[in-house]
Structure formats: structure tokens, C-alpha cells
Amino acid sequence: MYAAKRPLRRPAIFLLIIASYLLAACGARTANTNWPGLSTDGQKVYVAYGPKVLAYDVAAQKAAWSFFPADAAPTLQFFAAPSVQDGRIILGDFGASGGMLSPGVVVTLYALNDTDQGTPESLWTNSELVSDRIVAPPLQIGDQLFVGTANNFLIAVDATSGVKQWEFEAGHSIWGQPAYKEGVLYVSSLDKSIYALDAATGQKRWQTELGGALASSPVVNTNLVYVASFDNKLHALDMQTGEEKWVAEAQDWIWDAPAFAGGIVYFADIKGNIFAVDGESGEQIWSQQLKLPVQTSPVVVDETVYIASGDDIKAENPQGALTALDIADGKQKWQQTAPAPLYTTPVVVGNDIIVALQSESALLIAFDAETGSQNWIYTPPQEQ
């Protein structure tokens, strides 16, 4: 009896082993994802959400165009918020392997011209500039383009031609968009350091090491640079020397950049505490507890601070929320839920405050900035 079973058993075990390995092998490729990147030029919103980059016309409430390079590998993905300046859009991708026999990851920068004639026209494309994924939104200052990479480089590129001007290597990945003021770039890195670089040459002016990794963009005012850190602190540094002027304590990691408006700095930690501190002294003006994890930057419009938040990562059906707080005392004006956690900083177009999310039911949701009511929702059509 067993003789009849035996021929099946061994191939079955063999197949089981191979299947297990293949399963694990497929799992190895799942880490190359991120939250949608969102930006605006004041009329359209641009969202990099993995398979494509979408331009959405807010006034017309319809998709203007979507971009995916025709000759690209199907695994190519976009997550860094597109950089938009005077109709020139710069996109950086997460890279794709060159194929089985070319293990190097090919990362490409695309410069597009948004012509309002349907599909944007290509200005230039360059796959030789960087060699690791672009997480940080690129920064355009005039005709110069600055791009931070996951393999520790900040590169300066001629935005009109795509030719590299200089490069600077930090100690670890650059996830935050650099800040620029008067010829100087302020660059934060996961290596716990903030660097001040000459924008023309890339030469380092100063470097200050802080207590935790810096995952977000620095923010500059007239004389100080603010940078949020995983050491649970917001640091204010002298713009000229990098010397620390004050720190404001939070209760957990401050994941995203602070917002600076009217002399006040607003920031949030991942425990859901929102803080408003004086921009010059660091003295706390108010704090508010949302009890929802926050990984986004506060958005300040007129008399309101908007906070996009996530949910407990272990929650079965995690949701997101957009909360409007009074700028004067942090009291809640309204709160709206979203069908998925909000990990992307919202943008404002007219009277709409727009959030991007990883959800099958919606990619973009616009809420009325005043009342919080939902104005519109956009879900990309399913690919055939």
C-alpha cells in the first residue's frame, strides 16, 4: 500500500521546500514601498503613489494626466513628492533592478514640462545621476536642482539640462528635502547630523551632530534653522555657525518637519502630541494631545493648524484623521476621518485641504478647510 504512496511523497516534500523558499524570495521585494508623495503648484496637485505620478486638476476635479515611463521596468515606483516650479516638474523614482543579469539598481530623474496640453513633455531624463532610491522630494532653486538619495548623497544638477554640478556625501541616507536660504543649503541626514553646504559648490560650511536620526526637512527663518529629530527634540540652530540655540522637548520621535508661521514653530510627535513654541526662545505656547500617531508636518493656513494623523499600527482596520486646531490655543475646530492612515503631509489648494492615502477606496480626499466637510474624492481607475 505504501509503495503506491511513496512516489508522491518525495516530490511533494521537495515542492514544499522550493515553494517555501520562493515565498520568502518574493517577500524580499516587498520592502521597496512608501507612502504617497504629495505637492502642489497652487492649481494642480501632484501625487507620486507607487505605480504612477498623477497630476490632478483641483478646479476641474479630474485627473489631468498620469506619468509612467513607457520603457521602464514594471517594478518601477515613485514615492518622492514631485518638485514643481514654473511648470517644470522634477520626479525621482525608487529605482528598479536592471534585470536578472544586471543587479545594480537604476534610479532615474525625470524633468517634465506641464503644458496643460494633456501629457507633459519630457525635458530631460537621466539615469546616471544617482544610484539609490530618491525618498526626499527634490528641491528646485532657480535653475539648480538638489536631490538627496537613500545612499547618502546630495547632488546638485543643472535643472535645465540634467547635468550634474557637484555631489556631497553624508554619513547616511537623506530622506528630507533640503532647505535653502541665501546661497546655503541645510541638509539633514539619518546620520544624526545637519549640514550647511554652499549651494554653488557643495562645500561644507558646518556640521552639527544631534542626538537622534534626522528623517525630515530642516526649516529656516531669518536666523535659525529648525530640525526635528528622533531624540524626541526639536532643535533650533544658529544659521551661520550651526550652534544649538535651544531645544523643545516632545514625548516621542518627531518624524516630520516642523512648520514655521508668524514667529511660532509647530511640530508633532508620533504619540500625537502637538506643540506650538516661540520661534526665537523655544518657549512653549500651547500643546495639544490628539492621541493619534502623527508622522506628518503641521500645515498652517490663516488661523488654523491642520494635522494629518495615522492609527495604531497594530489596529485591524487602521484609519486616518485630519484635525483642524485653533492657531491661538490649539483647541480642536473639527476632525474628519479617512479610510486609511494619513502618513503624507496635506497640501492646500484654494479652500481645499487635500490628503493622499494608501487605500483602495481613495487616493486623494479634499476637505473644506473651513468646515471640514468632504469636498471631493479621487480614486484612480483600476488597471486592466
Place this chain on the structure above:
Amino acid sequence: MWDTFILNPMINALLMLYDFLGNNFVLAIAVFTILIRLLTLPLNLRQQRSSIKMQEMQPQIQAIQKKYKDNPQKMQEEFQKIGYNPAESLAGCLPLLIQMPILIGLYRAIIIVLGSTPQSLFELTARVYDYINLTDLLPISNKFLWLNLAQPDPLFVLPVLVFGTMFLQQKLMTPATQQQNKNKKQDDNPMAGMTQSMQWTMPIMFGFFSLQFQAGLSIYFVLSNIIGIGQGYYMRRSMAQLKEEQAVKKKPAVITSEPEVKAEPKQDKADLEAAMKGTPEERKQYQPRKRTSKRKKRKR
């Protein structure tokens, strides 16, 4: 359950090792691989021993199957005679199956810890135990020699090493008798055919995977294979030694044991009779000979 009992403990162990070993992720992977291989060593050895034994018995098993294909009862009896139990052959594969979740968990853990996007870091924070200070450990160093541990090796060195070490490991797991007979038709022995094809397909498959895997993961494969090579070498040596010892024991046993074992009671009886006939001193001096050989030899 998978996350709570396998993946998260592995991620945290990896992070603790990274902390203890001076924030060197390659060292952390190396020590972790050794620890895991040590933990699974008894299972591994048992599985390997059983696999070698089964493969070596294949010609006999096949001959019996062929001879008694119409008489299952007799076939079973013959199998018992040569010490082959079909249920045992299945049990021999169980250790390998038990190891699979550990292996999968380990390289999932490496992928998560090396995750190089904000989302992967965020997912990591939810898995880290409270007593590990992730703030101090970040950023996880991802550089080693020319490698970015979170990306595939662009110089093809690791895929070649993965292929080479896995091939050697597979080769050492193949019994010598099978290698000597590899020129014979493989149809004669399907088990041998499968092992021979595994010897090539597994290394080729993993070599190709390594072209796409993060370098950290490929380093794990190389280290794990090197340990496997050592283990395979030890296994072959100990099996060869065991065979030699058995061969040495068998030879004298055939010539000497039979007369000795049978002669013992007679000799004792003769001695006793002689002693009883002798003087009282001779009677006192009489000591029966120790009956060691038959039972002890059987035990041996």
C-alpha cells in the same frame, strides 16, 4: 502568531546583536546565523544522517521492491530485515520542515531591519521591544566594503559566492557511494537522481535570487552555507569512521566469537568438575569465568 513568535523575536535579537557588536550589521548577521545554525544543529544532523542513510539504502530498497512487487507482506518483512521503515523516512524530513519557518523568519527579519524607506522604518518601530533603544541604534549601518547591504551586490561577487558555497554544501550532503555511481543510469535510483539534480538546481536558483536580493541577505546565505559545508564535512567523516569501525568489528566477530561463546559454559563445567574432584584449597580457589562475551557483544 507568526510575527509574535518567530519574526519579532528574530528582529529584536538581530538588533540586540547589532548593539552588542559595535553597530556592525554584517557581524550581527554572522553571529545570528551561527546561533540559529547551532540551535537547529541537532535537527540538521538528524535530518542529514537520515537522508544519507536512506540514500545509501536505496539500491537495496529498490531491489526488494522489484522482487516482491506482488507481495507487499513479504516486502515489508524484507524492509524490516534491512532496517528500513517507510514511516521513519518521512520523519527524517520533518526536521527540515521544522527549520523552514526559522529560515524564512530569519531572512524576513534581515529584510525588515535593513528596510531603507520611511515606511519600512515605521513598520520596524512597531516590532521592536520596549527595552531596545531604537533611537540609539538608528541609523542601521548599511555599508560593508563595496556593498550597500540594502541593495543587491553590483559586482556579482555575492551571487557567485552563494552559488559556490551552496553547491559545495549540496555536494557534501550527497553520499560518496552515490557520487561514485553517478555514471550509472539515474533511472535505476530516482532518489539519487533527485539529489543529483538538487545539487545543481538549488545553487543555481539561489545564485539567481542573489542577483535580486539585498546584499545583507546574500551574506546570510553565504555564511549559512559555509556552516553547512563544515557540518556536511563533519557528517561525512563521522559516517565514514562509523563504517570503518563497523567493518573492523565485523571481521573478528565472525571468526572468534562463535567458538568462544559456545565453549564458555563447557569450559566452566569442566573447571567445576576438576575443582570438585580436587583438594579443599583447590575448591576454594575455584572461580567461575566471567560470562561477558555473548550478551555484551550483542549489546555492542
